[in-house]
Amino acid sequence: MKLLCSLASPYARCVRSLIRYLGITDIEEVIINPMENTAELLDANPLGQIPCLITNDGVPIFDSEVIMRYLDAELGDNQMFGGKANNWVLQCQFSLIKGLIDSSVKLRQEQMREDEGVRSAFWTSRFEQALLRGLMQMENQAVITQTTIQAPQLALICLLDYIDFRHPELDWRKVAPATALWFSQMRDLPAFIETRPH
Ligand SMILES: N[C@@H](CCC(=O)N[C@@H](CS)C(=O)NCC(=O)O)C(=O)O
Incomplete structure (x- = not known):
């Protein structure tokens, strides 16, 4: 493949x-x-x-x-999205994180419009606010109480590394300290070290 x-x-x-x-x-x-x-x-x-x-x-x-x-x-062993059918809580956790990846990529696209002189302050702020709101909510989610990897944990590590890579000015650790601590413990697992964005 x-x-x-x-x-x-x-x-x-x-x-x-x-x-x-x-x-x-x-x-x-x-x-x-x-x-x-x-x-x-x-x-x-x-x-x-x-x-x-x-x-x-x-x-x-x-x-x-x-x-x-x-x-x-x-x-694989079909455990990434919850194992049992209809694990809606886990699927919704994944949807939130995937949506935050969308917001971080759209924020990046706004940055790239800078060169064309058409960057929108409105959309930039809207994507930043969605990211900060979503990460604040992550503080109360079971995703960050788990150190085993399922789809939400995997996507969250990819999201946070991407924010640090493309949006270092976004001070997300201030609003999501527990998520930041969890991330510091998880981000160096071999699957993630090898694929860190660059
Ligand atoms: N929903 C898609 C989004 C994929 C996506 O937007 N990829 C970006 C790269 S980060 C891309 O290919 N952009 C080119 C384009 O949208 O024209 C997914 O989850 O795979």
């Missing part, structure tokens, strides 16, 4: 960390820039987005959540 991905994307990192966490060794990672609109990416995913997994049969699988569910079901 082949994973079209980049080294900075937090979505791709969720998948790349999961591959390592599950000990999967037969996925070739092809590093691409989605903005280059290569035929290989657009043929596989008309959205032009990474990550995109291409199976040995040539079937494209996206987005990051679907790839994670696929790998966990096909090559």
Whole structure:
């Protein structure tokens, strides 16, 4: 199998960390820039987005959540999203963190509009506030009481490293000290060291 991905994307990192966490060794990672609109990416995913997994049969699988569910079901032990069916609490924890990844990527896109002179103060502030609100809520969530890895923990580590990488000015540790402490204990697990964004 082949994973079209980049080294900075937090979505791709969720998948790349999961591959390592599950000990999967037969996925070739092809590093691409989605903005280059290569035929290989657009043929596989008309959205032009990474990550995109291409199976040995040539079937494209996206987005990051679907790839994670696929790998966990096909090559893992199906525990990442809660094991038992209908674990809505865990799935909602994951949705919150995935939404925060969306906010952090949109905030990054606003930064990039700076060069075009069209950065919006309104949207910048809206994405920052969503991030801070979401992380404040994380303080009370069971996600950070657990040191075993399931999808919410994995995605949270990817989110927080991405915020530190792209948005170092965001003082999230001040509003989420318990999450910061949990993160400091978790971020150096091997699956995450190898995939840290750069
Ligand atoms: N919902 C998608 C989002 C993927 C995404 O937005 N990836 C970014 C890279 S961080 C991308 O490919 N951007 C190019 C574009 O949107 O045109 C997922 O979870 O995989």
